[in-house]
Amino acid sequence: MKVPRNKWAEADHAHAWHPFTDQEIWEGEEPLVIQKGEGSWLIDTEGRRYLDANSSIWTNIHGHSHPVIVEAIQRQAATLCHSSYLGLANDKASELAEKLCAFFPGALERCFFSDDGSTALEVAFKMSLQWRQQNGQEERTGIIAFENAYHGDTLGAASVGGVSRFIKGYGECGLQVYRVSGLEDLQALPAVVVDTASAVVIEPLIQGVNQMRPWPKGMLSELRQWSERNGIHLILDEVMTGFGRTGAMFACQKEEVVPDFLCLAKGLTGGTLPLAVTLTTSEIYEGFKGPDRTFYYGHSYTGNALGCAVALANLSLFETEKTLENVDRKGAFLESALLKLPGVLEIRRVGLVIGFDIEGCGRKFCRRLREEGVLTRPILNTIVLMPPLSVSDEELAFLVCAVKSVMSR
Numbered sequence: 001m002k003v004p005r006n007k008w009a010e011a012d013h014a015h016a017w018h019p020f021t022d023q024e025i026w027e028g029e030e031p032l033v034i035q036k037g038e039g040s041w042l043i044d045t046e047g048r049r050y051l052d053a054n055s056s057i058w059t060n061i062h063g064h065s066h067p068v069i070v071e072a073i074q075r076q077a078a079t080l081c082h083s084s085y086l087g088l089a090n091d092k093a094s095e096l097a098e099k100l101c102a103f104f105p106g107a108l109e110r111c112f113f114s115d116d117g118s119t120a121l122e123v124a125f126k127m128s129l130q131w132r133q134q135n136g137q138e139e140r141t142g143i144i145a146f147e148n149a150y151h152g153d154t155l156g157a158a159s160v161g162g163v164s165r166f167i168k169g170y171g172e173c174g175l176q177v178y179r180v181s182g183l184e185d186l187q188a189l190p191a192v193v194v195d196t197a198s199a200v201v202i203e204p205l206i207q208g209v210n211q212m213r214p215w216p217k218g219m220l221s222e223l224r225q226w227s228e229r230n231g232i233h234l235i236l237d238e239v240m241t242g243f244g245r246t247g248a249m250f251a252c253q254k255e256e257v258v259p260d261f262l263c264l265a266k267g268l269t270g271g272t273l274p275l276a277v278t279l280t281t282s283e284i285y286e287g288f289k290g291p292d293r294t295f296y297y298g299h300s301y302t303g304n305a306l307g308c309a310v311a312l313a314n315l316s317l318f319e320t321e322k323t324l325e326n327v328d329r330k331g332a333f334l335e336s337a338l339l340k341l342p343g344v345l346e347i348r349r350v351g352l353v354i355g356f357d358i359e360g361c362g363r364k365f366c367r368r369l370r371e372e373g374v375l376t377r378p379i380l381n382t383i384v385l386m387p388p389l390s391v392s393d394e395e396l397a398f399l400v401c402a403v404k405s406v407m408s409r
């Protein structure tokens with residue numbers, strides 16, 4: 001084991017435990033300790049700069065420490081950080097709920113706040129299931145999900161996910177799940193499954209954790225038609241695709257689909273604070289009114305004012321910086337530059353979400369990228385490139401150069 005370089009690395013090796021990490025490997029390496037963020041860049045305790053090529057695990061939108069975001073946090077922190085959302089409202093959560101619903105006028109009219117992508121999904125599952133129980137459809141208790149899907153790590157969300165290495169040990173103790181591989185498989189489901197399903201859940205346009213795999217064009221709108229025809233709620237997990245990543249504000253807009261539940265998290269605060277939201281329809285909402293029909297669910301930090309204030313700033317930046325206008329152009333630039341590199345086996349892209357496959361080990365490839373000043377994480381042998389939407393053309397060129405030099409080593 002190497003001797004860690006500084007006191008933070010030392011404290012980390014002595015006391016911290018990282019997510020999705022083999023701690024045996026981790027302890028054998030010098031940890032990178034990030035101390036600062038600036039635009040598309042992260043800076044470590046030694047002053048080295050790295051391009052944040054996966055937007056800090058798919059969260060960052062407008063760059064790190066954007067002055068408008070920083071100002072919103074400071075102003076809100078000095079006003080109100082948090083007050084309970086149980087029995088109380090707060091001005092920032094009210095404004096945010098109104099703004100989010102305005103993207104789906106007359107369709108998605110209610111916001112239920114939570115903290116992370118996983119909890120946004122838990123909310124949708126619980127709402128769908130409880131709604132059935134108290135609205136005369138007690139037989140509908142199942143959830144239909146797609147193979148290799150990822151919907152988060154809390155127990156319920158994990159049990160719906162289909163990535164075997166993530167659900168080992170948990171998959172059997174959660175919801176009642178039917179997994180299908182695609183539309184054809186879905187349409188072949190026996191009536192007993194269809195008639196007892198409460199909801200179908202999907203990552204629209206592209207599965208993230210499944211090595212960035214796009215669905216065929218038109219699939220989402222066909223799925224919506226199928227779910228409507230069969231009286232099954234459609235839950236869209238836009239935790240990754242939401243807030244511009246695909247070139248539209250929300251991926252579902254690209255196929256003009258409005259779900260029954262829309263789950264948002266990662267980009268909601270521009271990659272700064274944990275906040276999530278589940279949007280739903282008036283029909284679902286109305287089904288929770290009256291005696292013994294309460295949605296008994298919530299967290300201590302539900303409706304967090306600081307998070308909501310920064311989410312509002314995030315949304316305002318989309319307008320002032322015309323963020324969406326350049327997403328597809330930037331993605332297309334990266335794609336065409338990567339296509340010219342001989343070591344790229346396959347490339348998959350939606351908007352500014354890119355996965356490309358390499359011959360060798362993804363983890364080693366990303367270690368070398370780090371030496372070239374680029375941070376990202378692989379999924380098996382797929383390298384993920386998903387820089388902040390605010391990334392500049394020069395930074396994209398730097399990124400391509402780094403990939404190229406790792407390949408030519």
Ligand SMILES: *Cc1c(COP(=O)(O)O)cnc(C)c1O
Pocket residue numbers: 058116117118119150151152153203208209237238239240241265266
């Ligand atoms: C990240 C992610 C989640 C889980 O979100 P957390 O904030 O990590 O709980 C769920 N679904 C998708 C599609 C994701 O990318």
